Amino acid sequence: MTSEQHPIGSGFGPASTVGEVLDGADLTGKLAIVTGGYSGVGIEDVRGLSAAGATVVVPARRVDEAKKALDGVERVEIGELDLADLVSVRAFTDRFLDGGREIDILINCAGVMAAPESRVGPGWEFQFAVNHLGHFALTNRLWPALSAGDGARVIAFSSRGHKFSDIRWDDLGFAGGYDKWQAYAFSLNPGGIRTNLQRHVSHEDQVQLGWIDRDGNHLIEWKSPEAGAATAAWAATSGHLRGMGGVYLEDNEVAEIVDPGAPDAMKSGLHPYAADPASAARLWDISAELTGVNAFE
Structure with a gap:
């Protein structure tokens, strides 16, 4: 179902934190999966959902690092997953589905930004592969567990980067010349947060983007990871x-x-082309063809 794109009066704002948003929520007995849930904003969602009583599964490419980061957080399970590798996606989802559990919340938070050009799998551009195709395959493969319950929710992290470009239908893989920011635009906007997502963004890039001045002073207001x-x-x-x-x-x-x-x-806001249902359907079909996964066929 697609709903109209307009504010609904949530009662919260840009500075609201996970703790404030989840205040009074009882998620006892609920199961959530949070990709990227061991760093940045993802770990804050894991902490918040756990504190509200949920069991949280955290797929991780670096399992040892995830275990260390989440040490002491209750009701957390860590599983091995590399979103850039469809074999790994299949293995993770098969293991999960074999357990027979339902999923109440899936938060696709893991991502990379402005990465140097690299190719994975059958030659897919790295950012498109991780931010979109890996999560597309993951969500479709988990569909039996998502649809088994009552009103499961799937949340996909995106960004303000969608404003850089509409989808480049004629060259999704950037075979005709790579631009790290145009490629990132292919990938809920959490806002500007200082995390390791910016590890590929150089000092010069940050100056050009207006994030900092030449001396490294911040020129925009950054959100806390909790917000x-x-x-x-x-x-x-x-x-x-x-x-x-x-x-x-x-x-x-x-x-x-x-x-x-x-x-x-x-x-702020959403550019019209990003809410075009025809484009969404077209991207779905292309993604299903590339990954070989479609839960609705």
């Missing part, structure tokens, strides 16, 4: 969103569609 993780927690649990689907969220609210030509269009 950056809040929108995913709100998406996963809010009663306001019951029965809705297919909407783009930011700052714990449904975002407005904005005119790309407006002076402040890059600051």
Whole structure:
């Protein structure tokens, strides 16, 4: 189901934290999966969901690092998963489905940004493979567990990067010339948060983007990881969103569609092409063909 793209009065804002969004929530008996749940905003969502009583499965490419980061967090299970490798995705999902458990919440948080050009699998561009195709395959393969329960929610992290470009249908793999930011645009907007997601962004890039000045002083207001993780927690649990689907969220609210030509269009909101159902269907079909996975066939 696709819902209209307009604010609904959540009662929260940009500075709201995971703890505030989940205050009073009882997730006892619920099961969540959070990719990227051992660093950055992902670990804050894991902590918040666990504190509210949920069991949280954290797929991890670096299992030892995940175990260390999540030491002491209750009801956390860690499983091996490399989103850039469809064999690994299949192995993880097979192991999970063999357990016969239902999934109440799937938060696809793991991602890379502005990475140097590299290819994985059958030659897929790395960012497209990890941020989109890996999560596409994961979600489709987990569909039996998602659909078995009552009202499971799937939350996909995106970013303001969608404003850089519509989908480049004629060259999804950037065979005609790689641009790290255009490639990232293929991948709920958590806002600007200082995490290891920016590890590939050089000092010069940050100056050009207006994040910092030449001396390294911050020029924009960054969210804390706790605030950056809040929108995913709100998406996963809010009663306001019951029965809705297919909407783009930011700052714990449904975002407005904005005119790309407006002076402040890059600051917030959703560009119209990113809400085009025909484009969504086209991308789904392409993703299913590339991965060989489609839960609805």
